[in-house]
Amino acid sequence: MLIHPEEILETIKMVSSENLDIRTVTMGISLRGCSHPDIDIFNENVYNRIMHYAKDLVKTTNDIQNLYGIPIINKRISVTPIAIVAESCDTTDLTSVARTLDRAAEDAGVDFIGGFSALVQKGMTPGDLNLINSIPRALANTNKVCSSVNVATTKAGINMDAVALMGKVIKETAELTKDNAGIGCAKLVVFANAPEDNPFMAGAFHGVGEPDCVINVGVSGPGVVNSTVRSLQDPTLGDISECIKKTAFKITRMGEMVGREAARRLNVQFGVLDLSLAPTPAIGDSVAAILEAMGLESCGTHGTTAALALLNDAVKKGGAMASSSVGGLSGAFIPVSEDADMIRAVQRGSLTLDKLEAMTSVCSVGLDMIAVPGDTSSSTISAIIADEMAIGMINKKTTAVRVIPAPGTKVGDMIEFGGLLGSAPVMPVHNFSSEQFISRGGRIPAPIQSLTN
């Protein structure tokens, strides 16, 4: 037999007991041809365009799941940032566009649709402003729509006017969804250096440099990596890195195979494979557990940033060998609410907002799915965003903020979102004001390393 029985059983074990899965198949759809001054016609164009490409997406991915016996958890759609294609609409309220996206996502049978987005790192157009102002109502009136705003890049610097505005938008979104613990904020990401081919929500959108329609795949396997690291006998950190690389290779190959088959069957281009260790609330499927397997008593203690750097780098090295189409946000995600061991680390008091911020300088994304007290001021939220954007800008990497100031909650409360979003302990923020700093506005200029042309 060409394939060794032990290899076959290893694959089966990864799926059945270690939570290996294809986390997302995301169809990116360009809406650039949909623009129209009349918002009703625009909405109709958007709906028809999405359904044209996505009507067979769910059926096709289900067929592939059965063929290979590998679970495909989420089917999603990302679209061209709505701020761009709705720029010419002669109305300022874009909530109806969000409702249209929601209806299309519902009818296509996908879990989420991303792209209620704007890119405003250097400044805002009227369309961008309309979109940002519409975000709270859009997220409060839809179930599946995700929103993101890119407010900084290494090349352009940080748009502090947009940062100040996003603090208010997050507060308002939390208020409008207060009956559901501020869940609207779980679908809203503020980015620095947003990748335009990212299949992971809530930050997914279909970038302007992308083809008309594309299939991107996100693979995840923290459970598999955790299990292999724990099986090593008294390893050095070099041994651990080697082991993670090999495992990441195998996981990535699986995603490559599924992505190419999905693209072939749907007759669209294959885009990128995003190999990410994205945790779930399931036991063992945790990034914090991997860090603890390396020898840390509790995630967040001294050494955590170094352990995360090792993990993230090894994941990328293994994946780069396995596929020539690695893109998106590849690396390790450290959302708090979606990772059972991260939640435990917060409750134990070993993991704080400040340590999480430090960790984001060496891994994918940033302050992700973090609940803060409901009375946190918008300027404090803006200041948290500004810090995270600065890390991304200076280090030429993607960073993001997804915080939830759940109305009426205080430090130590638990807020429940259910499903993959999990539950989050409310974490303390600094009580000293950042009001004056944020109210100055303007732009933090691009750093010297932007001058690489």
Next chain:
Amino acid sequence: MSSSRFIITVIGIDKVGIVAGITQTMAEYNVNIVDISQTIMDDLFTMIMLAQITEENFDLSAFQQAMSEKGTALGVEVKVQHEDAFRFMHRI
């Protein structure tokens, strides 16, 4: 599809009649065995088969369901997966 070869794995507690039962269902669906190996691994009965499907319009999901039901009747877990799922992961 680049090939129509499938890996069939049967894992469970050993007892008389597993091989006979599984291969009978395969024969009913006209599925040919290319290679077969059977061993006891970690105290579990483990049978791995490489099977070939030649029909153009083979109903894979019906076959997968029939195999799964037969497995349940025999007290074992049966999986039918395209061989690429294993080839891609372990071979460059």
